[in-house]
Structures are given as C-alpha cells and as structure tokens.
Amino acid sequence: MPVRRSILLSIVGALLSAWILVPLAYTMLAAFADPEDYYRHVIPTKYTLENVNVFLELGALDAMARSVLVAFLTIAISFAVGVPAGYAVGRWVFRGKDSYRLAVLSMRMFPVMVMAIPLASLYIRLGLYDSLLGVALVHAALALPFVVLITSSIFVSIPRDLEEAGLVFGLSRVQVFTKITAPLALPGLSAAAMFTFVTSWNEVFASTILTLKERTLPALTVATTILSTGAAAPDPYRFAAATLLALPAFIVMLYMRKYLTVMWGGARVS
Amino acid sequence: MPQKKVLVAAVVALVVLVALAAYVLYRPKPKSVTLTFVSTQLSPPTEQAFMRSLLSRFGNETGIKVDFVPLGYTDMVAKVEAEVNSGKVSTNIIGGLSSEVDYFASKGLVEDLSKFGSLPGRTFYPALEQASKMYGIKAMVPWMTATFVIVVNNKAFDYLPPGLTKDDVIKGTDKWTYDALLAWAKNIYEKTGKQAVGLPAGGGGLLHRFLHGYLYPSYTGYQAKAFNSPEAVELWKYLRELWKYTNPASTTYDAMADPLLKGDVWIAWDHVARVKAAITTSPDQFTVCPVPRGPKGRGYIVVLAGLAIPKGAPDQDSAWKLVEFLTRPEVQAKVAENVGFFPTVKEASPAITGPIKKLADGVSAQMAAPDSIAVMIPPLGAKAGSFNSVYRDAFTRIVLKGEDIQAVLADDAGKLDSIFKELKIPPP
Numbered sequence: 001m002p003v004r005r006s007i008l009l010s011i012v013g014a015l016l017s018a019w020i021l022v023p024l025a026y027t028m029l030a031a032f033a034d035p036e037d038y039y040r041h042v043i044p045t046k047y048t049l050e051n052v053n054v055f056l057e058l059g060a061l062d063a064m065a066r067s068v069l070v071a072f073l074t075i076a077i078s079f080a081v082g083v084p085a086g087y088a089v090g091r092w093v094f095r096g097k098d099s100y101r102l103a104v105l106s107m108r109m110f111p112v113m114v115m116a117i118p119l120a121s122l123y124i125r126l127g128l129y130d131s132l133l134g135v136a137l138v139h140a141a142l143a144l145p146f147v148v149l150i151t152s153s154i155f156v157s158i159p160r161d162l163e164e165a166g167l168v169f170g171l172s173r174v175q176v177f178t179k180i181t182a183p184l185a186l187p188g189l190s191a192a193a194m195f196t197f198v199t200s201w202n203e204v205f206a207s208t209i210l211t212l213k214e215r216t217l218p219a220l221t222v223a224t225t226i227l228s229t230g231a232a233a234p235d236p237y238r239f240a241a242a243t244l245l246a247l248p249a250f251i252v253m254l255y256m257r258k259y260l261t262v263m264w265g266g267a268r269v270s
Numbered sequence: 271m272p273q274k275k276v277l278v279a280a281v282v283a284l285v286v287l288v289a290l291a292a293y294v295l296y297r298p299k300p301k302s303v304t305l306t307f308v309s310t311q312l313s314p315p316t317e318q319a320f321m322r323s324l325l326s327r328f329g330n331e332t333g334i335k336v337d338f339v340p341l342g343y344t345d346m347v348a349k350v351e352a353e354v355n356s357g358k359v360s361t362n363i364i365g366g367l368s369s370e371v372d373y374f375a376s377k378g379l380v381e382d383l384s385k386f387g388s389l390p391g392r393t394f395y396p397a398l399e400q401a402s403k404m405y406g407i408k409a410m411v412p413w414m415t416a417t418f419v420i421v422v423n424n425k426a427f428d429y430l431p432p433g434l435t436k437d438d439v440i441k442g443t444d445k446w447t448y449d450a451l452l453a454w455a456k457n458i459y460e461k462t463g464k465q466a467v468g469l470p471a472g473g474g475g476l477l478h479r480f481l482h483g484y485l486y487p488s489y490t491g492y493q494a495k496a497f498n499s500p501e502a503v504e505l506w507k508y509l510r511e512l513w514k515y516t517n518p519a520s521t522t523y524d525a526m527a528d529p530l531l532k533g534d535v536w537i538a539w540d541h542v543a544r545v546k547a548a549i550t551t552s553p554d555q556f557t558v559c560p561v562p563r564g565p566k567g568r569g570y571i572v573v574l575a576g577l578a579i580p581k582g583a584p585d586q587d588s589a590w591k592l593v594e595f596l597t598r599p600e601v602q603a604k605v606a607e608n609v610g611f612f613p614t615v616k617e618a619s620p621a622i623t624g625p626i627k628k629l630a631d632g633v634s635a636q637m638a639a640p641d642s643i644a645v646m647i648p649p650l651g652a653k654a655g656s657f658n659s660v661y662r663d664a665f666t667r668i669v670l671k672g673e674d675i676q677a678v679l680a681d682d683a684g685k686l687d688s689i690f691k692e693l694k695i696p697p698p
Binding site: 035113117124130212225232233 | 306308313314315316318319322337339340341342344345347348349351352353355356358360361474524525527528531532533541543544546547551552
C-alpha cells in the first residue's frame with residue numbers, strides 16, 4: 001500500500017510540476033524561436049536572439065533597472081507604513097479592529113483606471129509625474145493592504161511571552177521589537193516583501209499612466225505587445241516579452257524560497 | 271605684514287575659485303531640444319524599433335532628439351487631458367487616429383496648426399486634408415493611412431467555387447462578392463473539413479470595424495444609419511451562415527497574422543498592420559486581395575492617422591520640424607515599406623518597394639474598384655468605445671448566441687441613436 005501511495009503521489013507531483021513548468025519552458029523556448037520556424041514546428045528547431053534583441057533595443061535593460069528600483073522603493077514605503085500598522089493590528093485588541101482590517105482591504109475596491117486623470121493631474125502639480133518615486137507611491141498604496149494583513153498574522157504567531165520576558169530583563173519597547181520580535185518575524189516579513197515585490201513588478205497601469213520616459217519593464221513590454229495596437233505583435237515577440245518579465249521575478253523568488261519555506265513550515269499563522 | 275598678504279591671496283583665490291565654479295555651472299550651454307512624441311500607432315516592438323531609427327535620423331539632421339512613447343488610447347487621453355488642464359505640458363507631439371484627434375479637438379486640447387503655414391513639396395490627398403480640419407481648426411496633419419484587406423493562403427485557391435476565378439478575387443471583380451466568399455468557405459469545408467475563414471473577434475481584435483465599416487456599407491450603404499433595416503437583417507443572416515465555416519477560435523484572435531502563419535485559417539480579414547507579419551515572414555505563401563462586395567457596393571474603411579500638437583506644448587517649432595520630416599515623400603515611402611502604413615502624400619506612392627508592395631497593390635485594387643464605398647471611422651471621441659460595443663454586442667447575441675435578429679437590432683439601434691443624439695452629429 002505505501003509503495004502504491006508513494007507512486008501515486010509521485011505521479012501527482014510530476015503532473016503538478018509539468019502544469020507549471022511546461023508553459024514556462026515553452027515560453028522561454030519560443031522567445032528565442034526563429035519566427036518562420038516557429039509557425040512550422042510545435043517545438044522550434046531554429047533559434048535567434050532577434051526577438052529579445054528588439055526589446056533590448058527599445059530599452060528593456062534600463063526599464064528592468066527601473067522596475068527593480070521601483071520594487072525596492074515600494075517595499076521600503078509599504079513596510080515603513082504597513083509593518084507598524086500590522087504590528088498594532090496583530091498585537092493589540094482595540095475597538096473597531098475588525099472594521100479596520102476590512103477598511104484596509106477596501107483600498108483595493110477602486111480600480112486604478114477610474115483615478116487615472118485626477119491622479120495624473122495631481123502628480124503633475126506635485127512634480128511627481130514621470131518619476132520612479134511617483135510610481136512607487138502608487139504601487140505601495142496597492143500593496144499596503146496585503147502588507148498590513150500579512151504582517152499582522154505574522155506578529156500574532158510570535159509568542160507574547162518572549163516580548164514580556166525581554167521587558168522584564170530591562171529592554172525598552174523598541175529593543176524588544178528589534179532584538180526579539182523582528183528576528184522571529186523575519187521569514188514572514190520576507191514573504192510579505194516578496195509579495196510586494198511581485199505586486200510592484202507586475203503592475204502595468206500606473207507606470208503607463210504616470211510616466212512617459214521613466215517606464216518600468218511591464219509598461220514597456222506589456223503595453224507594447226498586448227495593449228493598444230500592440231495586439232498586432234506576433235507570438236515570438238510576446239513570448240520574448242513574457243520571458244524578459246518572468247526571468248527576474250523568477251530569480252527573486254528562487255532566492256526568497258528558503259524564507260517562505262521557513263514561514264510555512266515553522267511558524268504558526270492564525 | 272606677511273599674514274595680511276596671505277589673507278589677501280586666500281581671498282583672491284577663493285573669489286577666483288567661486289567665479290570658476292559659477293562659470294562651469296552656469297556657462298551658456300548649447301540649447302538642446304528633446305521632443306516627447308506620444309502615439310497610439312506603431313506600438314508593436316518592430317514598428318517601435320523602426321520609428322526609433324527613423325527619429326534618430328531626424329535627430330542627426332536637426333539636432334532635435336525625439337522620445338517616441340507608444341500608448342493605448344485611454345492612456346493617451348488621460349495623459350494629454352491631465353497635462354493641458356494642469357498647464358504643464360510635457361507632450362510635444364501626438365500621433366493618433368483622426369477619430370482620436372477629433373476628441374482632443376472637441377475639447378480644445380490641441381493647437382490650430384494653420385499658424386505654421388503649409389508644407390511645400392508634398393501634395394496631401396484632398397479627402398485626407400479635409401478630414402484633418404475639425405471644429406474650425408486644422409487639428410492635425412495627415413500622417414499615415416491604413417485599411418483592412420483579405421489575406422488568402424494560396425492553398426485556398428485550389429478550392430474556389432464554380433464561377434469564381436483567382437483573378438476575380440485578386441482584382442476584385444463583380445464576381446468577388448460576400449456570397450462568393452461564403453460559397454468558397456463552404457467548398458473548402460466540404461472538401462477538407464476545415465473552417466478556413468478567420469475573423470479577429472478576440473477581445474483586442476477589430477471585428478467591430480468589419481461590421482460597421484465593411485458589412486454594413488456593403489449591405490445597407492451606410493455604417494450606422496440603416497442599422498435596423500431589412501438589408502441589415504439580410505446582412506446578419508449572411509454572417510450567421512459564414513460563421514459556420516469560420517474557425518471557432520476566431521473569438522480568441524486579436525490579430526490574424528499568427529493564425530494565418532500557423533495555417534489555422536486560410537482566408538482572413540484584418541487591418542494591414544495586423545496581417546503584415548504574415549506577408550513579410552512568408553511572402554510566397556499568401557496573396558493580399560481586396561474585400562468582397564455586397565448588394566450596395568464594396569464598403570471599406572480608410573484609416574487615417576494624424577500628427578497634432580497639444581495646446582500650450584513647449585518647443586512647437588521643433589515639433590513642426592518633426593511634422594515636416596514625417597510627411598516627406600521619401601520618409602513616407604520608408605514607413606510604408608517597414609511598417610505597412612501607407613502615405614498621405616501623392617509623391618510617396620511610386621517610391622514604395624519590397625514585400626510590402628504586394629500589400630500596397632492589394633490596397634490599391636480595393637481603392638480603385640469602381641463600386642467602392644470608402645468610409646472613415648466616425649469621430650466619436652469618448653463615445654467610440656460605446657459605438658464599437660453596439661456592433662460587438664449584436665454579433666455576440668445574433669451570431670454566437672443565436673438570438674432573434676430583429677429583436678437584437680431593435681434593441682441596439684436605440685443605443686446607437688442615443689450615441690449620435692448625445693454627440694449631436696448625424697449617423698453616418
């Protein structure tokens with residue numbers, strides 16, 4: 001029985017892996033496919049750098065650097081505001097706590113599209129238009145509800161006794177946080193950071209509306225291949241755009257994986 | 271007093287240093303202009319790359335740098351409207367469809383270009399010149415034109431129905447009708463089992479243009495005026511029939527180049543820019559043909575893109591130099607050869623060469639057909655989306671869901687009427 005069960009599990013595991021890996025692998029193969037060959041064979045047999053090169057010529061590397069900068073700025077801003085809020089919601093009991101949690105989520109109710117013109121006007125007046133900080137502020141606003149909710153559940157899972165012990169031994173409140181709570185919360189915070197990174201990395205609308213020259217990678221690639229008359233872009237270019245977008249996020253996730261595993265495997269999340 | 275001398279020397283040195291620094295920081299620098307050119311056109315990657323190289327040629331010639339920024343229409347409206355309203359305009363030049371520029375003109379968001387005078391050495395086609403005047407001003411300069419064509423995989427010619435020849439299709443004779451297209455598609459289906467017709471009915475596809483700009487004028491003589499008429503009922507009955515031989519994956523197609531290249535469809539209708547990749551990738555495999563004719567004639571859309579300058583934009587003289595550059599006959603011929611958009615000036619057409627000549631010939635055959643009914647996309651501004659939805663909704667309900675034609679047309683005619691009433695313009 002156990003042998004049969006393990007075989008079954010292996011098959012399910014292989015199928016699940018294939019479900020995720022096959023499209024990814026095909027996307028990357030097709031990104032480098034010679035256009036003429038791509039339409040003749042299911043698996044491309046001739047390869048070229050041309051499809052990716054076009055995006056590099058259009059400034060994809062600069063855009064990638066901007067995307068990384070915006071993502072880290074987003075993490076910094078949303079953590080500066082979201083982690084104290086998450087700590088308060090996770091640690092303390094106060095009146096209207098549940099309504100507050102709901103209100104935080106309600107931020108996501110409004111489509112950014114509706115705010116496009118007023119937001120752009122405001123940015124122009126404030127001098128934030130076409131700046132990376134401006135895009136990061138919108139991304140932080142989008143990521144903030146999740147940062148608050150994720151970090152609050154992380155802080156709930158850290159035993160209060162440890163903090164109280166710290167206070168008994170003479171640590172200040174700030175020291176308790178930096179020396180006891182923060183290190184224990186690190187895996188969870190990393191997961192929240194990764195989530196914020198991916199939210200910012202994938203966001204296309206704000207960076208298209210609020211920038212002209214300082215465009216992020218999705219604004220450059222997605223807007224070019226899918227939106228507007230970009231729908232005319234042939235498949236190999238779309239695959240090239242997808243590869244350029246997916247690779248960096250993929251690398252970040254591989255690096256963050258160990259922290260995520262620790263959080264899922266080792267910490268209680270209520 | 272050596273100390274005093276040292277002090278004086280130090281003061282003098284400091285003054286010289288400050289003066290030097292001030293000179294370095296504030297010395298007169300040659301004024302360099304960088305233009306921001308936002309465009310809803312030429313956004314696909316290869317088209318963008320071509321525009322960049324073209325604009326760098328302009329930069330070498332004039333010393334004016336141009337940043338080409340492709341945008342979706344909604345994004346462009348948001349940007350230009352926000353910039354002009356806040357009085358801080360950073361966009362120097364707009365490239366958009368005439369119907370898009372019309373919206374900006376209706377809101378007073380673009381300059382009257384007649385103040386720059388005429389552009390010598392080029393003759394704009396009169397109809398295009400006329401279309402560039404809006405709300406009492408010259409709102410844009412005609413930049414590029416485009417249209418929609420039928421692209422046929424040469425294999426399909428082996429299954430032509432009796433009475434229709436390859437020549438009829440290529441030259442667009444009287445025999446090349448929508449009924450002949452149906453008979454052809456049916457013949458292919460019966461002999462090969464293939465649903466060979468392809469229409470761009472996906473979310474980002476331009477099926478609505480096929481409906482209001484091709485079938486409606488061909489069957490009713492108008493784009494919208496006879497939306498709910500006995501002729502329109504015939505049109506929808508026809509489309510239901512044609513759909514039986516249309517590749518069902520059409521509802522996912524945004525552009526027809528890929529399905530043509532993959533061999534999924536053999537006869538496709540789409541915008542020239544959206545089938546161009548098929549012609550340039552496998553020129554020997556495909557033939558570009560004019561669209562068929564209907565009972566009232568051969569309806570087709572002339573797409574016009576124009577160049578406009580936002581109200582209050584800086585460096586307008588430099589922007590005008592760019593307009594001059596982009597409308598030069600040799601530059602227009604280059605644009606046609608590389609991106610498949612056709613010239614707006616007469617002098618450019620003979621200069622076109624390369625695989626795109628095939629496309630240009632197909633378009634010429636369409637325009638030259640004596641029964642042609644040329645229409646322009648109506649200038650509906652912000653209502654353009656609602657207008658398109660009316661046709662797409664009718665398609666979904668009648669063709670895909672099989673609802674009663676008369677009932678759907680009666681429903682949607684009301685929506686169409688209210689759009690034109692609101693805009694206070696007669697339905698075309």
